[in-house]
Amino acid sequence: MLRLAPGEPDQPCSIFLAEGTSHHKFVLDKTASKFDDLLVIYLATMAKLAIESPTPPTNSVDFKVKCLQTLLDYCHRFDVKLKGTLKKMKEANTEGKLKEYFTQ
Secondary structure, three states: OEEEEOOOOOOOOEEEEOOOOOOOOEEEOHHHHHHHHHHHHHHHHHHHHHHHOOOOOOOOHHHHHHHHHHHHHHHHHOOOOOOHHHHHHHHHHHOOOOOHHHHO
């Protein structure tokens, strides 16, 4: 199930994915709006990591960081050119500061 909810005037809407399931619920925040063409890959990453997890993940910062690191790994393996915020996130990940994007 996919449901859209209007966001604040300065933020995009929230996307609730798999909200009807008892184990996997995802809420995409404003960070996900930066992924442009890679949003589908990010959603697949969230689902993959959730399914592989021995316990149901939450939308915790650690889960989001792990999803983004997996997305960045995908981009590296398939030579996807990064730009804008995603490029800055890659640099932050290299410096070990990726968590800051989700705690601001």
